[in-house]
Amino acid sequence: MAWDEWEQLKADALERQQGSSTHMQLNQMDGGGPTSAPPSHYGSLEVKNDALTKVGKDAHDLYNQLWDKARVHIASSDTAAGSLSKQGFALGAGLQHVSNRWEEQLKSLMDACAQISNHMQVSKKIHDGDEGYIQRQMSSIATLDSGFNERVGEPGEKNKIYGEQSEKKDD
Known part of the structure; x- marks a missing residue:
């Protein structure tokens, strides 16, 4: 980029800045002055977790049912596959393959259910903690902000706490 081009930019x-009447305003609402409303008036970072809790509970229930009912057939299928293979039937190897795939898919499904259930529990705890932290931070900001709005005297008067200023003497 040439120097002349930089200067033009x-x-x-x-020119755009001087011609524009809008500027960014921090800590101000559209109505003007600083905001001193308590954090509850801003809204809250809240997770409505009724549906999420239900999903987590359903995932946990499915995990338990898979543990109790779907694993039962693996041992009997493996036994049958071994017995058929010993007797010289090719069906034994096929049944063993199906049993192995069933076990792999079952583990994958159970892992997914456990992750969903755990994620729902952890998410709620994290969001509850975040909500508390944000509320404490907003509360302390509001308290600090209100301290700046308190006046000791009428506007324009000198604060009496600093005492009277003495006149300088020239030597």
């Missing part, structure tokens, strides 16, 4: 930016 700076001049254009300055």
